[in-house]
Amino acid sequence: METVEIDIRGQLCPATLLVALKEINARASLLRRGAVKLCFLIDNRDATGTIPESASNMGYAVNVAKQQEGWYRIEVAARL
Amino acid sequence: MEQTRPHQNADLLRENDGLRKKHAAAMQYIRRKVDQLLTVMGTSPLRPEELDDNTLIELDPISIISDSFMQVLHHLKETNEQLRVAHEEITAIFDSAGMGILVIDRDMRILALNRKIKEQFGIDRKITDGMCCRDLLCKKDVEAECPARKAIESGASVERVMDLNGLHFDVVATPIRDKSGIITQVVLVYMDLTERIRAQEDLRRSEERYRDLFENSTDLIQVLNADGTIRYVNQAWRESLGYGPDEVASMSIFDIIHPDCKDCGPEFKSVVCGHKGGRFETLFLTKARETIIVEGNVSPMMEHGAFVGTRGIFRDITLRKQAEIAVIAEREQLAVTLRSIGDGVITTDISSNVVLINKVAEHLTGWTQDAARGMNIREVFSIKSEKTGEDTACPIECVLRTGAPCELEESAVLIARDGRRHLITDSVAPIRDKDSVVTGAVLVFRDITDRKRLEDRIIKSEKIESLGVLAGGIAHDFNNLLNTIIANIDIAARFDRPDSEAQKSLARAQKASTKAKELTQQLLTFSKGGAPVKKLAAIADLIRDTADFGTRGTNVRCDYALPEDLWSAEIDEGQISQVIQNLVLNAVQAMPQGGTISISARNIEVGRAAFTALGEGRYVVIAVRDHGHGIPPENLSRIFEPYFTTKDTGSGLGLATTYSIVKKHDGMIDVESSVGGGTTFTVYLPASLAAAVHTGLPAEPLPRREISGRILVMDDDALVLETAGVLLEMLGYQADFASDGDEALEKYREALRSGASYSAVIMDLTIPGGKGGRSTIRHLLEIDPLAKAIVSSGYSTDAVMANYARHGFAGIVVKPYTIDDLDAELQRVLGNK
Numbered sequence: 001m002e003t004v005e006i007d008i009r010g011q012l013c014p015a016t017l018l019v020a021l022k023e024i025n026a027r028a029s030l031l032r033r034g035a036v037k038l039c040f041l042i043d044n045r046d047a048t049g050t051i052p053e054s055a056s057n058m059g060y061a062v063n064v065a066k067q068q069e070g071w072y073r074i075e076v077a078a079r080l
Numbered sequence: 081m082e083q084t085r086p087h088q089n090a091d092l093l094r095e096n097d098g099l100r101k102k103h104a105a106a107m108q109y110i111r112r113k114v115d116q117l118l119t120v121m122g123t124s125p126l127r128p129e130e131l132d133d134n135t136l137i138e139l140d141p142i143s144i145i146s147d148s149f150m151q152v153l154h155h156l157k158e159t160n161e162q163l164r165v166a167h168e169e170i171t172a173i174f175d176s177a178g179m180g181i182l183v184i185d186r187d188m189r190i191l192a193l194n195r196k197i198k199e200q201f202g203i204d205r206k207i208t209d210g211m212c213c214r215d216l217l218c219k220k221d222v223e224a225e226c227p228a229r230k231a232i233e234s235g236a237s238v239e240r241v242m243d244l245n246g247l248h249f250d251v252v253a254t255p256i257r258d259k260s261g262i263i264t265q266v267v268l269v270y271m272d273l274t275e276r277i278r279a280q281e282d283l284r285r286s287e288e289r290y291r292d293l294f295e296n297s298t299d300l301i302q303v304l305n306a307d308g309t310i311r312y313v314n315q316a317w318r319e320s321l322g323y324g325p326d327e328v329a330s331m332s333i334f335d336i337i338h339p340d341c342k343d344c345g346p347e348f349k350s351v352v353c354g355h356k357g358g359r360f361e362t363l364f365l366t367k368a369r370e371t372i373i374v375e376g377n378v379s380p381m382m383e384h385g386a387f388v389g390t391r392g393i394f395r396d397i398t399l400r401k402q403a404e405i406a407v408i409a410e411r412e413q414l415a416v417t418l419r420s421i422g423d424g425v426i427t428t429d430i431s432s433n434v435v436l437i438n439k440v441a442e443h444l445t446g447w448t449q450d451a452a453r454g455m456n457i458r459e460v461f462s463i464k465s466e467k468t469g470e471d472t473a474c475p476i477e478c479v480l481r482t483g484a485p486c487e488l489e490e491s492a493v494l495i496a497r498d499g500r501r502h503l504i505t506d507s508v509a510p511i512r513d514k515d516s517v518v519t520g521a522v523l524v525f526r527d528i529t530d531r532k533r534l535e536d537r538i539i540k541s542e543k544i545e546s547l548g549v550l551a552g553g554i555a556h557d558f559n560n561l562l563n564t565i566i567a568n569i570d571i572a573a574r575f576d577r578p579d580s581e582a583q584k585s586l587a588r589a590q591k592a593s594t595k596a597k598e599l600t601q602q603l604l605t606f607s608k609g610g611a612p613v614k615k616l617a618a619i620a621d622l623i624r625d626t627a628d629f630g631t632r633g634t635n636v637r638c639d640y641a642l643p644e645d646l647w648s649a650e651i652d653e654g655q656i657s658q659v660i661q662n663l664v665l666n667a668v669q670a671m672p673q674g675g676t677i678s679i680s681a682r683n684i685e686v687g688r689a690a691f692t693a694l695g696e697g698r699y700v701v702i703a704v705r706d707h708g709h710g711i712p713p714e715n716l717s718r719i720f721e722p723y724f725t726t727k728d729t730g731s732g733l734g735l736a737t738t739y740s741i742v743k744k745h746d747g748m749i750d751v752e753s754s755v756g757g758g759t760t761f762t763v764y765l766p767a768s769l770a771a772a773v774h775t776g777l778p779a780e781p782l783p784r785r786e787i788s789g790r791i792l793v794m795d796d797d798a799l800v801l802e803t804a805g806v807l808l809e810m811l812g813y814q815a816d817f818a819s820d821g822d823e824a825l826e827k828y829r830e831a832l833r834s835g836a837s838y839s840a841v842i843m844d845l846t847i848p849g850g851k852g853g854r855s856t857i858r859h860l861l862e863i864d865p866l867a868k869a870i871v872s873s874g875y876s877t878d879a880v881m882a883n884y885a886r887h888g889f890a891g892i893v894v895k896p897y898t899i900d901d902l903d904a905e906l907q908r909v910l911g912n913k
Binding site: 024046050053057 | 118121122123124126130131139141144145147148151152154155158159
């Protein structure tokens with residue numbers, strides 16, 4: 001499975017969410033097929049709540065991992 | 081730069097201003113809608129500084145959110161579909177579940193229930209809204225027991241076993257919360273345990289039965305692990321080995337296998353280790369270190385093809401073993417007893433085949449136990465009649481035929497394997513088993529060869545003694561008659577002329593009478609009256625003198641073997657001399673062509689246990705052996721009988737007298753003879769330890785003196801009295817007579833009183849039916865201590881005659897006596913006044 005890393009650190013929410021949703025939307029069919037996995041690197045703490053909830057409502061599996069440097073890594077992929 | 085008009089500029093400015101306002105309003109609108117959409121998406125509105133209008137337009141958030149909503153809607157649709165499927169699944173599960181399921185609300189009103197619970201509770205009516213579970217199911221009003229209530233109260237699942245509608249249920253009540261956490265419903269699951277409980281009950285009962293069998297078995301049951309440690313054992317096992325229930329858990333089978341059990345050790349170990357199973361015997365050691373013997377079997381236990389241990393069942397056979405040992409010991413003792421019995425014992429089976437033969441029987445038959453076993457009794461025990469020599473009926477066969485004890489009619493001769501012959505008596509009895517069925521016979525027999533010989537001797541001796549009494553009686557009377565005849569011949573001869581013809585007749589009569597006298601003396605000696613007058617004597621001299629005298633004038637000579645140290649014996653020399661004389665005479669007569677008589681003597685000592693007619697003690701043995709024609713066996717047993725003779729000139733009294741004399745000396749005489757091989761007489765006389773004393777010469781007869789006086793003669797025989805009277809008168813005496821002791825004493829007393837006392841009294845020793853001299857003398861001496869009494873009897877060797885002085889007599893005349901005998905004794909008695 002291909003992993004596409006999208007670095008949106010430095011952006012604020014809700015722009016962060018919008019950027020994330022745009023990226024998800026652009027690859028919706030690939031994601032649903034399980035051909036690709038998106039990995040967002042963010043440093044906006046609010047986005048750690050909004051991105052996973054939105055992606056989850058959209059039917060994706062989301063995993064949030066806090067990195068030591070103070071930013072987050074949010075993985076979005078198809079639900080098993 | 082482009083020129084513009086002022087009014088145009090104003091319009092433009094206004095228009096621009098209006099456009100700016102519209103644009104701003106439009107942007108405002110967009111921003112509001114974007115914020116609205118963002119809020120729907122669950123995020124915060126955009127901050128104006130975050131995106132400028134151009135960037136916002138460029139980003140096109142509405143489009144983004146719209147696309148995202150598309151996906152949200154798609155996802156919701158999928159989720160709804162999944163929920164629908166799930167619901168159907170749950171409904172299917174709900175209805176097809178093997179357990180009753182009930183859903184109620186907080187007020188116990190039924191919300192749902194599945195098919196199973198309807199079956200369980202027999203519900204067939206329609207469930208209406210608001211129906212309470214209590215009315216339908218438990219029909220109980222015990223709130224405390226209600227698991228649903230408990231679940232609502234506790235907020236957790238509650239499990240409870242309940243008896244409902246005649247069934248056992250395991251009821252689990254689980255509370256259901258709404259999203260705010262408030263319990264709104266309870267799901268109750270009813271699991272019907274009735275079958276399970278019944279199965280458990282059955283199992284328990286079954287287990288109980290097996291446990292009962294296991295625990296109450298009197299056999300020792302054990303189940304071991306593969307390494308020999310104990311998994312479990314039953315009560316009998318524990319009790320037999322003395323361990324408590326708690327102790328066995330840590331034990332191993334090797335704690336109880338007896339270390340001495342050589343046979344079973346490795347065997348048992350291999351059994352325990354599962355290499356082999358089977359039945360065997362072993363020794364166990366109890367806690368108290370006592371050994372018990374067990375018998376049983378062990379078999380391996382397999383689980384999934386692997387050996388996991390053994391099971392074993394044993395039985396304590398210690399008592400049985402002890403009993404077996406006792407039986408063996410008893411059998412051994414019986415065998416020892418049987419072998420030690422002094423009689424021969426043979427047992428046979430029902431077919432007359434030898435089973436057992438004891439030591440004595442082995443010796444007598446010549447068959448060993450090993451050789452005899454299984455042989456027919458007739459081969460081992462071959463008997464013939466003693467009299468006829470014919471085979472006799474086998475008593476064993478008789479017993480087996482009749483089932484009753486049998487005995488030989490008389491003694492029989494047993495022919496041993498090597499031909500030896502034993503005279504035996506036997507008895508046979510049947511052997512019966514516990515049901516009294518004859519299974520064989522036991523034969524007990526005894527060698528009576530020696531006993532029979534002894535018995536024959538006793539019979540012979542009794543016969544001779546009774547003949548002796550008879551002969552003695554006759555001789556006594558005959559002697560009295562002879563006394564009269566001899567005396568009267570004497571008297572007649574004195575009265576007649578010496579040269580007359582009658583004198584010749586008288587002389588012949590006297591000669592015959594003298595022979596008759598000798599014969600009578602011999603008879604009397606043989607008979608009871610002839611008690612020996614014993615003196616200590618040197619036997620060797622007596623033998624030599626007598627034998628030399630006996631062979632004088634014959635062609636026979638004597639060969640002596642008389643040791644110097646021959647013991648002396650208390651004997652009547654005259655009688656023993658007669659014995660030697662008779663034996664020598666017999667030997668001489670047995671060798672008409674002449675020859676040698678071997679005469680030997682020796683000392684023997686007879687022990688207590690000796691099987692002879694002799695008593696215990698020391699004896700002088702005299703053997704007289706000739707080399708003559710011998711005595712045939714049929715005569716041998718009769719030669720000591722009086723009047724038994726094979727010789728034309730024999731009296732038949734010689735050996736009878738010899739026998740009698742030896743017997744009276746407490747001795748024994750034996751004879752061995754074979755036809756053509758000569759005869760040996762053996763005489764046993766009791767020895768004395770004292771040395772023999774040579775008797776002095778007899779005193780010289782005193783010169784004849786003329787003496788007169790009154791003589792009282794006592795005799796029961798009138799002829800004797802009459803003759804004595806004549807003789808006494810001829811000798812110059814005055815005779816008076818008494819027929820018995822009382823009369824004699826009366827006459828003596830009277831004579832004393834009248835002053836004309838008797839010079840002497842001649843008394844017969846024995847008077848049949850009256851008082852004889854033997855008892856009269858005492859009374860006579862009481863009347864007159866100086867009385868002179870002369871004893872007179874035919875029994876010259878009677879004890880009183882032999883020791884007359886000791887009995888109070890002054891003299892003795894042996895009947896029949898001549899006038900000279902009487903004269904001499906009266907001279908001696910009266911002359912010695």
